[in-house]
Amino acid sequence: MIYMDNSATSPTLEEIFKEMQPYYEKKFGNASTLYKMGLEAKKAIEKSRKQVANLINAEPQEIIFTSGGTESDNWAIKGIALKELKKATSENKRNHIITSQIEHPAVLESCKFLETLGFEITYLPVYTNGIIKIEDLEKAIKKETILITIMNSNNEIGTIQPTKEIGKIANKYNITFHSDAVQSIGKIPVDVKKDNIDLLSISSHKIYGPKGIGALFIKKGTKLEKFMHGGGQENGKRSGTENIPAIVGFGKACEIAKRDLKQNMEHNQEIRDQLTKKILTRIPESFVNGDLVKRLPNNIHFRFSGIEGEALILRLEEKGLCAATGSACSSEKLEASHVLTALGIDPALAHGSLRLSIGIENSIDEVDEIVNDIDEVVKTLRNMSPLWDSINNEYIELDESVFTE
Numbered sequence: 001m002i003y004m005d006n007s008a009t010s011p012t013l014e015e016i017f018k019e020m021q022p023y024y025e026k027k028f029g030n031a032s033t034l035y036k037m038g039l040e041a042k043k044a045i046e047k048s049r050k051q052v053a054n055l056i057n058a059e060p061q062e063i064i065f066t067s068g069g070t071e072s073d074n075w076a077i078k079g080i081a082l083k084e085l086k087k088a089t090s091e092n093k094r095n096h097i098i099t100s101q102i103e104h105p106a107v108l109e110s111c112k113f114l115e116t117l118g119f120e121i122t123y124l125p126v127y128t129n130g131i132i133k134i135e136d137l138e139k140a141i142k143k144e145t146i147l148i149t150i151m152n153s154n155n156e157i158g159t160i161q162p163t164k165e166i167g168k169i170a171n172k173y174n175i176t177f178h179s180d181a182v183q184s185i186g187k188i189p190v191d192v193k194k195d196n197i198d199l200l201s202i203s204s205h206k207i208y209g210p211k212g213i214g215a216l217f218i219k220k221g222t223k224l225e226k227f228m229h230g231g232g233q234e235n236g237k238r239s240g241t242e243n244i245p246a247i248v249g250f251g252k253a254c255e256i257a258k259r260d261l262k263q264n265m266e267h268n269q270e271i272r273d274q275l276t277k278k279i280l281t282r283i284p285e286s287f288v289n290g291d292l293v294k295r296l297p298n299n300i301h302f303r304f305s306g307i308e309g310e311a312l313i314l315r316l317e318e319k320g321l322c323a324a325t326g327s328a329c330s331s332e333k334l335e336a337s338h339v340l341t342a343l344g345i346d347p348a349l350a351h352g353s354l355r356l357s358i359g360i361e362n363s364i365d366e367v368d369e370i371v372n373d374i375d376e377v378v379k380t381l382r383n384m385s386p387l388w389d390s391i392n393n394e395y396i397e398l399d400e401s402v403f404t405e
């Protein structure tokens with residue numbers, strides 16, 4: 001069994017699980033209590049906060065633990081919007097937010113929700129390479145703009161946005177900048193100070209930590225409305241009894257991610273580049289979705305004309321390879337991924353996509369087996385496809401009128 005779906009989630013490392021275990025057993029205290037067990041829990045949280053802060057070059061007090069990337073995205077966006085809504089008067093109403101068309105659903109759906117409250121959202125295009133243009137961003141800014149929320153890197157196609165340049169623009173116009181860096185931490189360097197980031201979403205389970213834990217980095221001085229009201233944990237910003245074992249595991253995952261970053265980047269990229277070279281030369285009409293260079297070292301996203309991604313995934317699983325088509329969140333829906341559509345890819349062709357996301361458990365020795373498996377499955381599916389001409393080995397482009405009644 002080869003697992004190449006690390007952008008969906010990653011296994012919890014034994015080293016990390018071992019750190020968590022005592023906090024389920026003997027050290028089960030509530031961090032709000034005054035006796036030794038409570039203090040022990042509190043100390044564990046503060047240690048983790050430092051480990052998390054270190055990974056992204058933040059100060060520990062700027063890290064607030066959440067239940068994961070989804071909550072962090074929701075909180076950052078709605079928190080800024082609600083703060084503004086409270087301040088707004090009938091003459092002075094700032095209600096504009098800028099994002100991109102290829103954000104994670106946690107961002108896009110939060111923005112769509114805000115539209116129902118009267119906010120106006122600009123969804124920047126990303127062109128065929130999957131990257132926004134800074135000129136478009138600057139042009140979209142108005143005096144009502146309160147927030148720019150653009151992801152650090154994309155969860156489907158792995159393209160990396162010009163975060164540093166976005167930070168500069170946000171700073172120039174004095175607009176809060178939120179970035180979803182869930183896919184970036186542990187894969188490429190992320191530095192909130194260098195990049196002028198005000199709010200940053202991160203999650204544990206994509207970097208070999210436990211699920212259901214993440215954090216929102218809130219730069220000192222950035223004001224946003226509370227998302228969870230209650231007993232005042234997390235410095236009054238995010239109430240609820242802390243999930244200590246998960247927090248401990250997340251901290252350890254961040255420590256390891258920082259320690260091994262360079263080595264993992266090289267490891268991932270070597271496998272990624274071999275896979276890319278071999279697939280593109282071996283399989284006719286195979287393409288890469290998104291920029292070839294400005295992408296995460298552990299992500300490669302192929303497109304094969306004439307086949308269905310769902311069938312591809314199921315047949316690859318039979319051969320022992322776990323991979324994805326589109327994003328995990330939309331794998332039950334049949335419409336083409338919003339990310340691939342934003343790249344301008346014909347929905348019929350977008351369906352034949354395959355995401356391989358590499359992790360530390362993969363090895364370069366697996367490459368040939370993976371390429372063989374994909375080649376075989378693609379051939380089989382194409383032989384059954386009405387959209388593939390097996391004699392000339394090419395895609396049959398259908399006349400548009402076939403689809404209209």
Ligand SMILES: *Cc1c(COP(=O)(O)O)cnc(C)c1O
Pocket residue numbers: 007067068069070071073104106151153154155180181182183203204205206212213214
């Ligand atoms: C996985 C992911 C999320 C959601 O994080 P969870 O911790 O699973 O809620 C948000 N954004 C991106 C880019 C992701 O890849």
